[in-house]
Amino acid sequence: MSVIIAFSMDEALRALAAHPDALILSGGTDLLVEINEGHRRLGSSSADIATSPTVLAVDRLSELRSWTIDLERSQVHIGAGVTWSELVSEPLAGLIPALAEASRTVGSPQIRNAGTLGGNLGTCSPAGDGLPVLAALEAVVHLRSATHQRDLPVAEFMVGVKRTARLPGELITGVTLPIINGWQGYSKVGVRNAMVIATASTALVADRTKRQIRVALGSVGPTVLRCSEAETMLSAAVDWENGGVGSDQLREFGGLVAAASRPIDDHRSSAAYRRHSVGVMAQRLARRAFPLESGPPGQGKSSGI
Amino acid sequence: MTITETPATPLLPSPPTTADGLREGVIGTSPVRPDGIAKVQGSFEFSSDIFAEGALWGATLRSPHPHARILSVDLSGAWKINGVEAVITAEDVPGVLTYGLITHDQPVFARDIVRYVGEPVAAVAADHPETCRRALEAIVVTYEVLTPLLDAEAAIDGSSVPIHPDGNLIRHQRILCGDPEATGPVVVEGTYEIGMQDQAFLGLEAALAVPDSGGKGVELHVATQWLHEDRGQIAACLDLPVEQVRLVLGGVGGAFGAREDISLQVHCCLLALRLGKPVRMAYNRAESFLGHVHRHPARIWMRHHATAEGELVKIEARFVLDGGAYASTSSAVLINAVTHTQGPYRCPNAIVDGYAVRTNHLPCGAMRGFGVVQACFAHESQMDKLAQAAGLDPVEIRLINAMRTGDLLITGQPVESVAPVERCIRETAALAMPTEPIGGSDGDVMCLPGGAGRTADVSHIRRGVGWGVSIKNLMYSEGFDDYSTARCRMVNGVVTLKFATAEVGQGFVTIAAQIARTILGVDEVLLDRIDTGIGSAGSTSASRQTWMSGGAVDAACRQVRERFFEHVAAAYGLDPLRLGIDGTDVVDTMGDLRIPVTEAAVGVEFDETVEYRHRPTEDLDENGQGNCHVAFAFVAHRAVVDVDPDLGLVKVVQVATAQDVGRALNPLSVIGQIEGGIAQGLGLAVMEEIIQIDGRIRNASFTDYLLPTMLDMPPVLVALVEEPDPQAPLGAKGVGEPPCISVTPAVVAAIRDALRQVDGVGRDLHRVPVRPADIAL
């Protein structure tokens, strides 16, 4: 096994050009688990070197480890090597609160100090906690190789279970996210109160400028799912001026979100529970976004779900 | 370090007296554990850290099928790999081909049939773990896959083909007590299920085997619960006399029953003897799940009859425990389960049938609570149903029926132990309820069910309270000749203790020195290496070591003290019976003589070895009657739980407990057992379960086998009920198992209570662990 430690973007891209299938190592919190569990092999003896993949460590690249705020264009660029711990801290947490909430659910403090947003994208697990937020915010993923550079909407970047649109030789350099005017939040169900893989998760963005609700679901499909029908329905039903919504509409919205999920039964949960839970989370998130009860006359004031 | 004789460990110096005037380090105080600082600092040598110059690595090839016939095994691929030094199978076992704690039904290596996923088929030794891995991959085993037996009921009714020469029924036991026709006006029934729990100790299975230079014997350094039992089973498989198999306790990182059975011991010794070189083996987490026995999954039906006032009249019950592929301790676990059917309550009549069966699931055996955990979830769920049916509250129904010393069990055995059941309940009830509102007072999301996932707001949550009370037998049962051995040497006033008691984290090393300090009036106590260089101490299980090995150390120290008094008495012309120990002095209780022990003991040496036995027990007869248990301990738990009914998520807010401990020899250690046990019982209540689908484990990692973390663990309020037990050598009852038993039903009862507030009805929740879907759907 050979390891290349890149100290500049240039070095990293050249190394990738020479070894397009190199295993890219960022925080290593996914990659090393895969290696230790034998899903990926790094040869240990000299005889294996010819066949074993090269590892390219990118955790020292300042371009990947930094973020920039562009208030003029109301957007934030986050390098692929930015850690969860940085995302839960100000100023990023204040600008993209849903991403901070998602980051806070990731693993333990040790994992949050090492694991990165780029690694979450690189793995592209349906349970990746950063991904529903990126999807609901319609983030753009930046990819670069020695020869080209391209930007992809995150929905196009995520292709399937642990499959992405990244091509051999490409590095994920970061994502760009809008700073929205409105409410955003993230919820995640797991069987433990912290340090747990999502059984199901939901991100909701209420974009006041566009008067648009956007919802993205984790762990209920091969990759993160958007819920267009539910989004359209709720965008039209809420009181954007006063921040209200009716309980009946919320229930309808929850039902549409649940219907948009495509969960499976596995050892972590039943499909039925996953479907149910995204419906509940979506209603509760929407209620947090629109705290006032503003349904048709005759409706009670309690927020129900 | 390694295999050189470990020097005896001096205990840490401690301040001279404690707040309540006791000399620090004696019984009743909580001195620092001798291994505590090393463990916290990470320098403690666990068995996986033991190293020897030139040691090879061993690894195990395991069956991928729950049930299959081995058609052929081709080892040639493994032999071709550079660095591979040994490849062994069943053909290479020189002695008996099977082992087991009660019956020898489990093969060292499967030869013709594999009976569970993970069963060992071959082992290799090589220069590096990676070489071992490749060697295992290169072994070609051809299997004819057979239909697995996965339904425990089918194993009982005889409809299944035997999957083992010993048959599919491991044991059936019936208990008939009193009048089978008796009945009462209040009748409740239910069927309960308990999932398979893992002991999940943190220190994985690991050992180092070092062959003697002549090749005639072997020394095994291993993390185990019972050195001598291992030794007997290993020697039989190796075809060596037991004296030629010497065991040394490697640092043990937890046990909880999972180290009672043989795992890698025989494989490691076989490889080392074959090669004449030291061999290390170490399981990783995934292999550990396959390599040790688990808690029996159980299905229990119970019907309780009571008077209109809620007094128990009769219990009918049927237990089915899935023992998995091999017998291990299943028959003893079954006896514990059925003999604890009634819980800590008086009940004059009973009809109980219990079955432990063999299936192609992972083998099950000992785990903290040993059958009583399963029984307790059922009987406590029943007591709550009974309370509701009789219009009583959960505390009242338990007080009405609370067992007292002298009451008869359904086996006809009188409870001679101190039985402060009522006091445990009342003292638990007297502990303060949580004062924080739902969600806490500062809005920290971690206070709500769902925690970091921010799934709920305060308005979604209901709070419930639940109770659980239990009885647990202490020590081994059914006529087992149970003893422990200890040696005490006093040389120039310095005491050295030797015993083979496995220190698995419970703190016997601390207690042993406390006993010696108290009896002999010394401060300095050295502990010799824990190995088979002395007689057996029995197993570190069944809540027995403080009683048994504590009893042995106590007796050995007392014998030394007698010799010492004789020596002092002769020197001063006194009757030795007049002498006593006061603090660190030897004193004439009827005169003025007072000399420091260290002074009086100069130049003399005493050396005494004692075997301590508890009173004998009997087998059960065919109607389940007989004095099969030695002694009992009791505990009550009250759980306060916040529940999110729509998402099914749970946050345990507080657990209060009063435990019958006899006497707290080391209060801090007792609290440690109580808090740890509660965490384990909470885990079983809401998250811990090994999932097997079609006989294959699906969550053999801590990613998916979820253990409670600090963020799931509530504050625990503890009252120690100290009524010294006259039968116990030091008045102290075992405290290891009771904490994890009734907390599980208490948490589930609290969830039911919370859900009842939603619609007045709630949910049955007849299965643990309770999954979110069981609540929300």
Ligand SMILES: Cc1cc2nc3c(=O)[nH]c(=O)nc-3n(C[C@H](O)[C@H](O)[C@H](O)COP(=O)(O)OP(=O)(O)OC[C@H]3O[C@@H](n4cnc5c(N)ncnc54)[C@H](O)[C@@H]3O)c2cc1C
């Ligand atoms: C104990 C534990 C708990 C965890 N809990 C959670 C959790 O709660 N939620 C969650 O979402 N995840 C969790 N994870 C998974 C993991 O921490 C996250 O997915 C993390 O974001 C991965 O980031 P990393 O920097 O460590 O990635 P790495 O492991 O370094 O890489 C992950 C993958 O991305 C690729 N990659 C990394 N950087 C780039 C790049 N710049 N360009 C192209 N490809 C790249 C790698 O080649 C690899 O395939 C947990 C992991 C552990 C070990």
